[in-house]
Amino acid sequence: MLSETFYESYVNGExxxxxxxxxxxxxxxxxxxxxxxxxxxxxxxxxxxxEQSKTLGGVIERTARHEPISVTP
Known part of the structure; x- marks a missing residue:
């Protein structure tokens, strides 16, 4: 059983x-x-x-170089 199934049950009050x-x-x-x-x-x-990179490969390169990436809550 997947977590999403359990969670659906939980939020439905079961x-x-x-x-x-x-x-x-x-x-x-x-x-x-x-x-x-x-x-x-x-x-x-x-x-x-x-949006900052022309290709998905460019995104992968940035992460592979361990460049700081801002993540907002």
Whole structure:
């Protein structure tokens, strides 16, 4: 089962029948929200880099050289 499926269940208010799992689901949901936020930050950063570069190869070169890349929340 993919995380996105569990998360959909969680945001719809569903909880596991076993009360011992509730805290696990809440911890997992928090970690998954962090992952989603970081993916969005990554997507925006890559989009900004692509606007500055003529090719995707140019973006890859910048990251390979470990140039500082601004990522905004």
């Amino acid at each position: 909880e596991p029948e076993d009360d011992a799992w509730v805290m696990d689901w809440a911890d997992w949901a928090g970690a998954y929200k962090v992952l989603l936020r970081r993916k969005e930050q990554y997507r925006r950063a890559i989009q900004a880099l692509r």
